[in-house]
Amino acid sequence: xxKIKFNRLGILATLMPAILxxxxxxxxxxxxxxxxxxxxxxAKVNGAPFNCGQTYSGVGTGPHxxxxxxxxxxxxxxEVRDADSGDSYSINLNQDGVxxxxxxxxxxxxxxCASGTAETNTALVGQVTLPEDVDLSQTEVCFNVxxxxxxxxxxxxxxxSPLNASGMLWAWKVGRKYIRIDGxxxxxxxxxxxxxxxxxxxxxxxxxxxxxxxxxxIPNTMAVCVDGFNVDTHRIAVDIGSVxxxxxxxxxxxxxxxxxxxxxxxxxxxxxxxxxxxxxxxxAYGRVSGTASVYSGGQRMFTRE
Numbered sequence: 018x019x020k021i022k023f024n025r026l027g028i029l030a031t032l033m034p035a036i037l038x039x040x041x042x043x044x045x046x047x048x049x050x051x052x053x054x055x056x057x058x059x060a061k062v063n064g065a066p067f068n069c070g071q072t073y074s075g076v077g078t079g080p081h082x083x084x085x086x087x088x089x090x091x092x093x094x095x096e097v098r099d100a101d102s103g104d105s106y107s108i109n110l111n112q113d114g115v116x117x118x119x120x121x122x123x124x125x126x127x128x129x130c131a132s133g134t135a136e137t138n139t140a141l142v143g144q145v146t147l148p149e150d151v152d153l154s155q156t157e158v159c160f161n162v163x164x165x166x167x168x169x170x171x172x173x174x175x176x177x178s179p180l181n182a183s184g185m186l187w188a189w190k191v192g193r194k195y196i197r198i199d200g201x202x203x204x205x206x207x208x209x210x211x212x213x214x215x216x217x218x219x220x221x222x223x224x225x226x227x228x229x230x231x232x233x234x235i236p237n238t239m240a241v242c243v244d245g246f247n248v249d250t251h252r253i254a255v256d257i258g259s260v261x262x263x264x265x266x267x268x269x270x271x272x273x274x275x276x277x278x279x280x281x282x283x284x285x286x287x288x289x290x291x292x293x294x295x296x297x298x299x300x301a302y303g304r305v306s307g308t309a310s311v312y313s314g315g316q317r318m319f320t321r322e
Contacts, residue, residue, distance in 0.1 A: 050149045054108060054248050056095065056141040056158055059322060060088045060126035063258030069130035072204055076258050077266040086131035087199035089185060091164050093121040097145050097248065098157040110143040115178050121168060123179035133184055153248040163195040163238030169217060170228040188225040192217055195238065198257050202266030210278035211266040213292060218282055218302060235302050237282060241319045252322050259317035263291030263310060
């Protein structure tokens with residue numbers, strides 16, 4: 018945030034000594050400093066730490082056991098908000114050539130137990146420039162889940178990392194999977210594939226193997242803010258169990274002409290009826306044969322820890 022700077026020493030040198038004596042060192046509070054920050058995220062399933070391939074009990078309306086073998090998502094536009102003034106300060110991400118590109122990052126908690134990669138990334142790392150008197154122990158951390166439109170539809174074969182992550186690619190016209198969480202409901206019996214793949218919809222164009230001809234009508238990006246956040250000690254819990262609390266993960270409701278394992282964000286994808294509102298998103302765009310959820314409590318996926 019740009020501010021007009023005055024040469025205070027030059028001004029004060031012309032004032033009376035009595036005024037000089039009355040001046041306080043707090044007058045320098047408007048000076049800006051750059052601080053290193055690392056916003057840590059912790060993947061969870063019903064409050065328990067996520068471990069790739071582990072089975073968790075009591076998930077969904079069954080409730081049922083749930084084996085989770087993928088847990089990844091993109092975020093962009095992260096910022097810190099001063100609790101006192103309400104001013105926002107962008108987090109300038111380190112350009113590491115792997116996980117962070119411009120203001121975009123891929124957070125990856127799986128370790129290759131199924132179809133992913135052995136490498137993981139669980140934090141946003143960068144710097145924030147802000148007035149030196151801003152208290153980072155009491156802030157609000159905000160970010161968007163997804164990929165901005167200008168990056169979402171770039172060619173995955175030539176894109177810079179992390180936009181080239183093959184496991185996060187959908188058809189070129191649709192772009193990236195913003196969230197990919199894969200698993201099996203009731204693994205000892207039904208062993209039902211139940212996934213969450215969030216992405217854009219309503220992307221115009223005749224070919225699925227080319228960029229859309231204009232902007233997607235349903236971006237499906239999520240705006241998230243976590244308040245009361247101490248940058249040095251808190252982390253952000255990401256709990257898929259809370260998102261699935263309204264679903265029976267042992268079955269797929271489908272709703273369309275083809276089987277859909279869980280919520281794929283598509284039209285007439287009835288498993289999305291309970292999941293989307295718990296992401297803070299409206300599924301009215303996709304409702305054909307399903308029934309709207311009565312849930313109205315906002316996103317349930319991200320909380321302070």
